Amino acid sequence: MGIKVYGPAASTNVARVLVCLEEVGAEYELVPVDMPSGEHKRPEHLARNPFGQVPAFQDGDMMLSESRAIAKYILRKGGSQLLRECNLSESAIVDVWLEVEAAQFSSAMSPIIFQCFVIPIVMGGKPDMKVVEENLEKLKKALEVYEARLSKFKYLAGEFVSLADISHFPTAHYLLGSPHASAIDAYPHVKAWIADIMARPSVKKVRELMKMASA
Amino acid sequence: MSPVKVFGSAAFTNVARVLVCLEELGVEYEIVDVDFHAKEHKGPDHLARNPFGQVPAFQDGDLVLFESRAICRYVFRKYMATADGTSNLLRNGGDDLAESAALVDAWLDVEALQYEPAVHAVFVQHRVVPALGGTPDETVIAASVEKLRQVLEVYEARLAEYRYLAGGDRVSLADLNHFPYTYYFMTMPYASVFDSFPRVKAWWEELVARPAVQKVARMMADHSAG
Numbered sequence: 001m002g003i004k005v006y007g008p009a010a011s012t013n014v015a016r017v018l019v020c021l022e023e024v025g026a027e028y029e030l031v032p033v034d035m036p037s038g039e040h041k042r043p044e045h046l047a048r049n050p051f052g053q054v055p056a057f058q059d060g061d062m063m064l065s066e067s068r069a070i071a072k073y074i075l076r077k078g079g080s081q082l083l084r085e086c087n088l089s090e091s092a093i094v095d096v097w098l099e100v101e102a103a104q105f106s107s108a109m110s111p112i113i114f115q116c117f118v119i120p121i122v123m124g125g126k127p128d129m130k131v132v133e134e135n136l137e138k139l140k141k142a143l144e145v146y147e148a149r150l151s152k153f154k155y156l157a158g159e160f161v162s163l164a165d166i167s168h169f170p171t172a173h174y175l176l177g178s179p180h181a182s183a184i185d186a187y188p189h190v191k192a193w194i195a196d197i198m199a200r201p202s203v204k205k206v207r208e209l210m211k212m213a214s215a
Numbered sequence: 216m217s218p219v220k221v222f223g224s225a226a227f228t229n230v231a232r233v234l235v236c237l238e239e240l241g242v243e244y245e246i247v248d249v250d251f252h253a254k255e256h257k258g259p260d261h262l263a264r265n266p267f268g269q270v271p272a273f274q275d276g277d278l279v280l281f282e283s284r285a286i287c288r289y290v291f292r293k294y295m296a297t298a299d300g301t302s303n304l305l306r307n308g309g310d311d312l313a314e315s316a317a318l319v320d321a322w323l324d325v326e327a328l329q330y331e332p333a334v335h336a337v338f339v340q341h342r343v344v345p346a347l348g349g350t351p352d353e354t355v356i357a358a359s360v361e362k363l364r365q366v367l368e369v370y371e372a373r374l375a376e377y378r379y380l381a382g383g384d385r386v387s388l389a390d391l392n393h394f395p396y397t398y399y400f401m402t403m404p405y406a407s408v409f410d411s412f413p414r415v416k417a418w419w420e421e422l423v424a425r426p427a428v429q430k431v432a433r434m435m436a437d438h439s440a441g
Contacts, residue, residue, distance in 0.1 A: 050369045051329055062314050066328070069320035077313055089278050092289035099282035102327065104267065145266045 003028040006045065007054025008035065009209035012106070012113070012170035013067035014055040018209060019166055020071045022202035024078025030209075036122060068098060071163060082163045090157065097156040097164035105146075108139040109171040116178045136180060143187045150189035165193070169203050173210060218243040219290075222261065223270025226439035228395035229283035230271040231431050235391050236287045238427035240294045284327060287388055318381040322389035325380075330370075333363035334396045341403050360405050367412045374414040386425075390418070394428055398435060 003021065005028055007014040021028045033039050033054055041052045048056035049065040056063060057070045059077075064070050075082050084090035112135050115127035149156060156164045172194050175181060184191045197203055219237070221244055223230040230246075237244045249255050249270055257268045264272035265281035272279065273286045275293070280286050336359035340351040373380060381387045397419065400406060409416055422428060 050372065051325075051366075062317070064317055064321050066321040066324035069317055069324050072320055073313060073317040076316070088289070088293055091292070092278065092280055092285060095285035095288050096280055096282045099285045100267075103282070142267075148266065 002058070002060050004031050004058040005029070006031045006048055006056040006058075007033045007040075009206065009212070011054050012110075012174065013053070015170035015173070015206050015210055016067040016167055017055050017057060017070045017074070018206045019169060019202050020074040020078075020080075020082075020163070022205050023082065023166070023200075024074060024080050026074065026078055068102065068167065071167065075163060082161070082166065084157070084160070084162060090160070093157040094162040094164050097162075098167055100142075100145075100156075101164060101167045104142040105139070105168060106171050108135045108142060109175060111135045112139070112178065112180065113171065113174045116180070117174060132180070136183060140183065140186075143184065143190055146190050146193075147187040150193050155193070161197075165197055166200070166203070168194075169197050169206075170210070172197070173207055217276075218245045220245050220247050220274040222247045222264060222272040222274075223249050224438050225431065225434035227270050228399065229269075231395035231398075231435050232283040232392060233271050233273060233286045233290070234431045234434065235394055235428060236290045236388070238430050239391065239425075240290065242290065242294050284323065284392065287392065291388060315381075315383065318383070319387045319389050322380040322387070323392060326389060326392045329366050330363070330393065331396055333359045333366060334400050337363070337403065337405055338396065338399060341405075342399070356405065360408050364408050364411075367409065367415055370415050370418075371412040374418050379418075386422070390422055391428070393419075394422060394431070395435065398423075398432055 003026060005014060005017055005021070009015060009018060009030060018028075018030070033045060035054070039045055040049075040054055045056065046052055048058070048063050051065065053065065055067055055070065056065055057073075058064075059073075064073060072083060074080075076085070082094075084094050111131050115129075115132050119125045119127055146156075153159060155161045175184070176194070176198075184194065198207070219242060221230060221233055221237070223246075225231055225234060225246065234244075234246075236242075249261055249272075255261055256265075256270065261272065262268055264274070264279050267281070269281070271283055271286065272281045273289075274280075275289075278289075280289060337356050340353075340356045340359075344351050370380070376382075378384060379386050379390050381389045401409075401419075409419070423432070
């Protein structure tokens, strides 16, 4: 198939793509992009991702950016059931919670990840605790909704696991590795749901790749 | 078939986003207002439809949805078959269906994750903050307009190669989703940032000329007065 993914596995958006490739058992090549040296802003990478971000994705002649779009493409081509596109209502609810992941969960987690991981590890600086606290509050408000949802259903879209659940794993991985992991203790159904996702073989494999990359 | 229901006023960009799709496909719908002043959006009835207490919510028979972008996708998947063949707005019209759908998905996410945050930040400072009695933060506005300018550079290059964002020869949901926020942005003094991007401007003019879009623009104007 000639699949290439450009970017570090430690990036949440790259990891989101990798887990889908693992889910469908596709062969792929992970091509490093040296972000600390600004490689993602140079012409060669911009030709693949015009916003200068990771991942970029290539399948034969086709180039794609935006991790959730890439994820859907991979899952469809691989014949996965994780999108439920055979069922109109179910696929709609998967789409709903995929939007929630981006708009409510990852939007609060991204600044936390930046402050708690990127700034100390990559930039050698100190986290801005005000930013962390503000976003933890946002996250907790979202987790209240997730807790109510997951008290009624095993997974976000219903009784079946979907991309909506798995799409959360890269940011959840960082939450669990941060000083604020105990934030989920107040939400037992969320905690159990995260553990369930993290137990998937595809997720375990990509978490190993993420850890190697940030060593 | 009973009309679908859209909960929330047309003045809200995310509600308008859904209305554009319904109008494009000629789907019968009913708008049910949600009274923000009376905090109806945080009341149990609305929270049962949208647990984040936001608008829109949407109902089609037994199915209740929220998140405007998810609603739009559902509307196209369900109602595409009943409209004429030109309304296949989840694909770019290319022969390779997988690639065609992927390109629309990618540019839908670009709208959500690159374009909208910059425009939204300006909108909040310029419209929402004063409405709540505050003063717009010009530093935030300047930084957001600069971010938007950088995004528009990418759009200009893209639209130099393709007539529509997702490529192909037909408009897609990715193009349409830009309408509501841009409609409001164009009424602000910062709209001049678009002047350096002639292809983006031409793309915008074409979008705004669509009858369905014009109809929703009128609804937005009627409901946001005051």
